[in-house]
Amino acid sequence: MTEALHVGRPNIGNRKRLMMRLNDILDSRWLSNGGVFVQRLEETVAELVGVRHCIAVCNGTVGLQVALKAAGVTGQVIVPAWTHIATAHALTWIGLEPVFADVNEQHVLGKRGIQYAISSCTGAILGVHLWGRPCSIEALEHKARCHDMGFPLIFDAAHAFGCSHRGQMIGGFGDAEVFSFHATKFVNGFEGGAICTNDDALAERARAMINFGYRDGEVRHVGTNAKMSEVSAAMVLTSIESMGEFVAVNHRNYAEYRKQLPGVTFVEYDESEQQNYQYVVIEIPDRDRVMEALHAEKVMARRYFWPGIHRMAPYRWPAATLPETERLAACTLALPTGTAIGVSEITRVCDIIKRVMEESTMHSMPAWAAS
Numbered sequence: 485m486t487e488a489l490h491v492g493r494p495n496i497g498n499r500k501r502l503m504m505r506l507n508d509i510l511d512s513r514w515l516s517n518g519g520v521f522v523q524r525l526e527e528t529v530a531e532l533v534g535v536r537h538c539i540a541v542c543n544g545t546v547g548l549q550v551a552l553k554a555a556g557v558t559g560q561v562i563v564p565a566w567t568h569i570a571t572a573h574a575l576t577w578i579g580l581e582p583v584f585a586d587v588n589e590q591h592v593l594g595k596r597g598i599q600y601a602i603s604s605c606t607g608a609i610l611g612v613h614l615w616g617r618p619c620s621i622e623a624l625e626h627k628a629r630c631h632d633m634g635f636p637l638i639f640d641a642a643h644a645f646g647c648s649h650r651g652q653m654i655g656g657f658g659d660a661e662v663f664s665f666h667a668t669k670f671v672n673g674f675e676g677g678a679i680c681t682n683d684d685a686l687a688e689r690a691r692a693m694i695n696f697g698y699r700d701g702e703v704r705h706v707g708t709n710a711k712m713s714e715v716s717a718a719m720v721l722t723s724i725e726s727m728g729e730f731v732a733v734n735h736r737n738y739a740e741y742r743k744q745l746p747g748v749t750f751v752e753y754d755e756s757e758q759q760n761y762q763y764v765v766i767e768i769p770d771r772d773r774v775m776e777a778l779h780a781e782k783v784m785a786r787r788y789f790w791p792g793i794h795r796m797a798p799y800r801w802p803a804a805t806l807p808e809t810e811r812l813a814a815c816t817l818a819l820p821t822g823t824a825i826g827v828s829e830i831t832r833v834c835d836i837i838k839r840v841m842e843e844s845t846m847h848s849m850p851a852w853a854a855s
């Protein structure tokens with residue numbers, strides 16, 4: 485029997501060290517509320533990313549909401565239509581209005597997408613570093629700074645932990661960046677997230693907001709409960725210790741896929757920057773036939789983020805204004821990778837893809853050429 489291969493099987497890290505930490509947590513009887521593991525995690529991430537503040541939170545979605553609130557965002561927020569639904573939901577759930585912008589050929593928000601979406605009602609931009617690749621950060625910064633009075637720029641960096649842009653780690657750009665440590669992400673804490681910022685006042689507000697609005701023992705803000713538990717912090721710390729190994733495996737997998745599928749278009753990574761290579765994403769004609777063939781043989785490739793947020797029930801938006809999102813929604817496929825996948829599994833996946841591609845070429849040829 486062949487084993488099912490999934491996209492997003494968790495990276496586990498050093499189990500023994502995690503268990504030791506869990507024992508420490510139980511022994512201390514300090515399970516949440518800014519215990520030693522959350523504190524150590526915040527210091528570790530702040531240092532790794534090179535930011536003044538890291539605030540650990542219960543997940544990336546709520547982290548985005550807290551960051552937006554702490555930055556004082558109101559009204560309309562420009563967001564790409566090509567991303568995880570969490571990015572748009574984070575806005576709508578707190579009464580902000582998403583304005584969907586088209587992405588560029590690189591799957592991310594660029595200058596052109598912003599230009600079409602920006603107006604006098606724009607209250608912020610929420611960029612997404614999809615697949616760990618930075619959006620056009622400088623162009624977005626320029627827009628946010630120079631538009632009328634200027635407005636906040638926040639980044640959804642859920643895919644981009646351990647990645648850099650122009651030699652600087654992602655996490656320190658814009659007014660704040662938010663990571664996700666969900667189980668399926670590169671570094672995970674079962675559930676979890678982190679807000680990173682260099683803005684002292686924003687950080688102070690965010691820190692109060694995640695703990696019911698308490699500041700210096702008094703309630704100063706309307707707040708929520710977005711704290712990370714000690715168990716999650718212990719898992720993230722353990723995961724971070726194995727980052728080098730995760731990257732090495734992901735990179736090997738990515739290179740192996742490329743070697744075995746030379747005619748296929750891959751989402752590429754800039755090898756001169758730090759990358760986590762957590763996603764192996766291809767753009768392939770006949771995507772749905774390829775996916776069905778893979779699923780039939782228990783390879784659970786995913787057509788992330790089909791059909792695009794603009795086509796999802798709560799967010800109808802004219803497709804005509806989002807041509808690149810439309811194109812990507814029709815041809816993008818994420819392949820299984822991570823520490824649960826090795827070279828023999830990759831060969832199994834690639835053989836299926838090559839078979840379907842050959843069949844497709846035969847079908848598209850005129851009858852006289854195929855005989």
Ligand SMILES: *Cc1c(COP(=O)(O)O)cnc(C)c1O
Nearest residue numbers: 543544545568570642664665666
């Ligand atoms: C996973 C993800 C989120 C949500 O993070 P959670 O920690 O699962 O809440 C947000 N944005 C993107 C792009 C994601 O992939």
